[in-house]
Amino acid sequence: MSDTVTVIVRRKVKPGREQQYEDWLKRLTAGAALQFEGYLGAEFHRPQSPGGEYRSVFRFSSLNTLEAFEISPFRTQMLAQGEDLFAADAAWDRMTGLEFWFDPPAGTRVPQPSPHRMALVLVAVVFCLVMILNLTLGPLTDGWPLAARVLLMVSIQVSLMTWVIMPRLTPLIARFIYPSTATVRKEKP
Numbered sequence: 001m002s003d004t005v006t007v008i009v010r011r012k013v014k015p016g017r018e019q020q021y022e023d024w025l026k027r028l029t030a031g032a033a034l035q036f037e038g039y040l041g042a043e044f045h046r047p048q049s050p051g052g053e054y055r056s057v058f059r060f061s062s063l064n065t066l067e068a069f070e071i072s073p074f075r076t077q078m079l080a081q082g083e084d085l086f087a088a089d090a091a092w093d094r095m096t097g098l099e100f101w102f103d104p105p106a107g108t109r110v111p112q113p114s115p116h117r118m119a120l121v122l123v124a125v126v127f128c129l130v131m132i133l134n135l136t137l138g139p140l141t142d143g144w145p146l147a148a149r150v151l152l153m154v155s156i157q158v159s160l161m162t163w164v165i166m167p168r169l170t171p172l173i174a175r176f177i178y179p180s181t182a183t184v185r186k187e188k189p
Helices: 018-035 063-070 073-085 115-137 146-177
Strands: 005-012 039-045 053-060 091-095
Touching: 005 063, 018 039, 018 053, 018 073, 053 063, 063 073, 115 146
Parallel strands: none
Antiparallel strands: 005 053, 005 091, 039 053
């Protein structure tokens, strides 16, 4: 597989250990850069409020590169070194390109959406949108330069998919996109 993989790690750090955690992250990324050819880099986001989660975004050139990192002695050693800094286990999400369109069902643990099903849904949605936009806007944009027509259609399509269609569609098709995930009911406090 040659597609870039993004991993988002969310982790709470023990109070008062934030600077040590940030130093640990620097050692982790410096070591990954030296040892893993397909490691593309990382970015870090501090918690928005005291006691919140750090969010780290790691990028790898392929799923194979990520998996080599995940099973490496280096990663095992680094996790052991940082263990006393962590307030809880990290939430670890992989994204290979299409997941940003899909929200997992409530209570999903470590979602791994089916890439084939995501592609199928996207083809169906894009096809329908392109047909509708061409039928409705085609006559209005007749005579426009091709680039202007395509830019208008793509802008409307992406906007509709991002803010209107996919947020409403994904809860309805969540079991189709996430066929093998376990969900838990949220207990009321």
